[in-house]
Amino acid sequence: MTKDDLTTTRNIGIAAHIDAGKTTTTERILYYSGRVHRMGEVDNGTTQMDWMEQEQERGITITSAATYCTWNGHSINIIDTPGHVDFTVEVERSLRVLDGMVAIFCAVGGVQPQSETVWRQADRYTIPRIAFINKMDRTGADFFHVLDRIRTRLGANPVVLNFPIGAEDTFSGIVDIIRQAGFTYADDEGSKIKQIPVPEHLRATLEDMRATLFEALSDVDDGIADKYLNDATADITEEQIHTALRKATIGNKIVPVLCGSSLKNKGVQKLLDAIVAYLPSPLDVPAVQGIDPKTDETTERKADAGEHTAALAFKIAHDPHVGHLTYIRVYSGCIKSGAKVFNVNKNTKERVTRILRMHANHREQLEELSAGQLGAVVGLKITTTGDTLCSENKKILLENISFPEPVISVAIEPKSVAEMEKMAKSLETLGSEDPTFRVSINEDTGQTIISGMGELHLEIITDRLFREFGVQGKVGRPMVAYKETITRKTRSEGKYIHQTGGRGQYGHVVLEMEPLDPGAGFVWETKVGTVRVPREYWPEARTGVEESLTSGPLAGYPVIDIKVTLVDGSVHEEDSIALAYRIAASIAVRDGMDKARPMLKEPIMNVEIVTPDNCMGDVINDINQRRGRPTSMEPGRGNVQVVRAMIPLSELFGYATDLRSRTQGRATYTMEFAEYREVPEDMQDVLLGKTA
Numbered sequence: 001m002t003k004d005d006l007t008t009t010r011n012i013g014i015a016a017h018i019d020a021g022k023t024t025t026t027e028r029i030l031y032y033s034g035r036v037h038r039m040g041e042v043d044n045g046t047t048q049m050d051w052m053e054q055e056q057e058r059g060i061t062i063t064s065a066a067t068y069c070t071w072n073g074h075s076i077n078i079i080d081t082p083g084h085v086d087f088t089v090e091v092e093r094s095l096r097v098l099d100g101m102v103a104i105f106c107a108v109g110g111v112q113p114q115s116e117t118v119w120r121q122a123d124r125y126t127i128p129r130i131a132f133i134n135k136m137d138r139t140g141a142d143f144f145h146v147l148d149r150i151r152t153r154l155g156a157n158p159v160v161l162n163f164p165i166g167a168e169d170t171f172s173g174i175v176d177i178i179r180q181a182g183f184t185y186a187d188d189e190g191s192k193i194k195q196i197p198v199p200e201h202l203r204a205t206l207e208d209m210r211a212t213l214f215e216a217l218s219d220v221d222d223g224i225a226d227k228y229l230n231d232a233t234a235d236i237t238e239e240q241i242h243t244a245l246r247k248a249t250i251g252n253k254i255v256p257v258l259c260g261s262s263l264k265n266k267g268v269q270k271l272l273d274a275i276v277a278y279l280p281s282p283l284d285v286p287a288v289q290g291i292d293p294k295t296d297e298t299t300e301r302k303a304d305a306g307e308h309t310a311a312l313a314f315k316i317a318h319d320p321h322v323g324h325l326t327y328i329r330v331y332s333g334c335i336k337s338g339a340k341v342f343n344v345n346k347n348t349k350e351r352v353t354r355i356l357r358m359h360a361n362h363r364e365q366l367e368e369l370s371a372g373q374l375g376a377v378v379g380l381k382i383t384t385t386g387d388t389l390c391s392e393n394k395k396i397l398l399e400n401i402s403f404p405e406p407v408i409s410v411a412i413e414p415k416s417v418a419e420m421e422k423m424a425k426s427l428e429t430l431g432s433e434d435p436t437f438r439v440s441i442n443e444d445t446g447q448t449i450i451s452g453m454g455e456l457h458l459e460i461i462t463d464r465l466f467r468e469f470g471v472q473g474k475v476g477r478p479m480v481a482y483k484e485t486i487t488r489k490t491r492s493e494g495k496y497i498h499q500t501g502g503r504g505q506y507g508h509v510v511l512e513m514e515p516l517d518p519g520a521g522f523v524w525e526t527k528v529g530t531v532r533v534p535r536e537y538w539p540e541a542r543t544g545v546e547e548s549l550t551s552g553p554l555a556g557y558p559v560i561d562i563k564v565t566l567v568d569g570s571v572h573e574e575d576s577i578a579l580a581y582r583i584a585a586s587i588a589v590r591d592g593m594d595k596a597r598p599m600l601k602e603p604i605m606n607v608e609i610v611t612p613d614n615c616m617g618d619v620i621n622d623i624n625q626r627r628g629r630p631t632s633m634e635p636g637r638g639n640v641q642v643v644r645a646m647i648p649l650s651e652l653f654g655y656a657t658d659l660r661s662r663t664q665g666r667a668t669y670t671m672e673f674a675e676y677r678e679v680p681e682d683m684q685d686v687l688l689g690k691t692a
């Protein structure tokens with residue numbers, strides 16, 4: 001890829017709340033760009049992007065799908081992500097490797113909870129973005145209300161580039177602020193666009209919006225600032241506006257806002273124009289940073305095909321035709337078909353046998369992938385999600401992708417003993433695709449337990465297990481995935497001395513354990529001299545600690561939010577060996593746990609309920625009954641209230657049905673994981689079987 005090719009490349013993600021219209025918009029993008037010749041519809045299961053059986057049946061996206069198109073001489077790689085909160089990991093890993101994002105909002109629903117979540121994710125990765133207010137044709141559509149919510153709820157600086165002519169069933173086109181013209185659609189397909197003068201009643205709005213635009217651009221462009229302050233905005237050229245908009249968007253100073261109705265084929269071409277005009281190319285984003293594993297120092301790689309190779313594996317999938325696929329983003333250098341790459345995390349080389357450009361579940365063979373490109377490779381067997389691939393003679397370790405802990409589990413039982421092996425193998429395959437899915441064995445009952453992000457997540461996994469992998473078995477009822485933690489700081493000692501004839505085994509450590517704030521996970525520190533405990537045994541001690549923490553003292557749940565410090569220990573001149581330090585550390589943990597007052601922790605969910613005014617009292621009472629705590633209430637649009645609350649997940653099973661019957665089906669809710677919090681003592685006793 002030449003520099004010119006990179007300048008005209010866009011790697012973008014489409015993210016939003018469930019049902020906002022991401023997939024529909026992507027399908028329209030593919031159609032208008034000439035990539036496909038028939039529009040796919042979510043509602044009759046004919047989309048290119050939602051190709052999994054489960055996706056087509058349910059009309060929702062489950063796994064992010066990559067595709068590719070060209071527009072105005074630019075190549076656009078697009079990842080369509082799912083909106084359902086159970087699959088948020090798909091958004092996380094996509095944003096990690098993309099340069100820009102299109103956030104889609106429903107013109108009726110506005111800034112819904114999951115739109116806020118993906119917005120915060122994009123903030124974390126400082127990803128420049130465009131907002132597209134979709135569904136302008138729906139009853140209740142209100143462009144300016146959503147615009148206001150983007151400003152207030154997301155704290156963004158939205159700058160309108162086009163606004164609707166009409167709304168709901170009179171939505172007929174858009175006013176382009178920059179060109180100061182209206183555009184309407186002469187056919188249902190939205191391909192024949194007609195330019196019209198701006199309707200008289202929208203002229204004042206146009207002037208307002210232009211003033212806001214120039215004010216925002218004045219911050220990044222002195223030329224525009226000058227003309228704006230001197231009332232000479234008529235002299236500002238379209239070219240100047242585009243340049244300043246691009247700069248401001250890439251600098252994350254503003255968010256361009258567009259509108260349309262993807263389903264009714266309006267506004268999508270303008271969105272494509274904006275993607276090309278304002279979202280960054282791989283050359284516009286900062287060089288990727290990583291660690292040089294030799295020196296532990298920060299280093300970087302520029303988006304340049306001539307540099308040493310650096311790429312990140314962000315997704316594993318199993319394709320029925322080509323088998324194990326590893327999706328990668330190449331940041332620098334180039335990866336060639338048939339060549340070997342070095343996996344830094346696994347410290348080994350692997351051969352890339354084929355390179356593919358994916359279009360949902362179709363593929364096109366490529367000879368190489370170079371800096372700034374996304375693609376899928378075949379042949380990598382041990383590479384997992386988050387691993388760095390690079391040149392062996394110039395290594396770099398890119399930051400891994402972080403994934404949330406599963407909060408819910410179910411037991412699954414194969415129909416017969418013969419099915420057991422098949423099930424275990426299939427679960428392993430599913431687990432390698434999905435880092436938020438875990439498999440474990442309950443030590444007491446011998447049952448296989450699968451854990452994940454929510455009921456839907458586990459439902460899809462078991463459905464795939466039965467249908468795609470042909471396993472026969474049954475699924476238990478969902479259970480909360482509890483965790484354990486400690487509440488008191490302790491110091492404990494572990495000694496492992498083993499004498500058997502020849503050389504003995506000696507390991508000795510002293511550990512300090514202390515509780516951390518919710519969400520902190522596991523932190524390890526070493527505060528010991530290398531004479532007391534030689535450096536080579538430190539990683540062993542850590543491994544021993546981590547292994548012991550996978551099963552807590554109360555009921556065998558993983559221990560979280562804990563800091564363990566190696567503070568002391570000793571060596572034996574002849575007998576000290578690595579393994580003994582690992583065992584000593586686990587003895588110290590086991591011993592320390594009991595003194596550290598362990599507690600159970602349970603997942604707490606952020607729940608947002610949209611309820612009719614007159615059901616509000618009932619809804620709040622019910623939240624309290626469920627050990628929940630309302631955190632805010634505000635009037636929504638129409639006669640509804642938006643109630644936010646934090647409620648333990650264990651109290652939310654069956655909530656959908658309950659809420660429906662309480663409000664005659666008029667309230668809706670969404671929830672997402674907030675944090676793990678200690679279980680009240682009396683409940684804990686019940687859970688641990690201490691009281692009847």
Ligand SMILES: Nc1nc2c(ncn2[C@@H]2O[C@H](COP(=O)(O)OP(=O)(O)OP(=O)(O)O)[C@@H](O)[C@H]2O)c(=O)[nH]1
Pocket residue numbers: 016017018019020021022023024025042043059060061062081082083084134135136137138260261262263264
């Ligand atoms: N009225 C109207 N409906 C739309 C529009 N865009 C999409 N829809 C409908 O909204 C529903 C959801 O559309 P999708 O494109 O699947 O939404 P999504 O954001 O991909 O949903 P998830 O991937 O499941 O999060 C479907 O029934 C679409 O037909 C629109 O512009 N107007």
Ligand SMILES: [Mg+2]
Pocket residue numbers: 022023024050060061080081082083
């Ligand atoms: Mg979708």
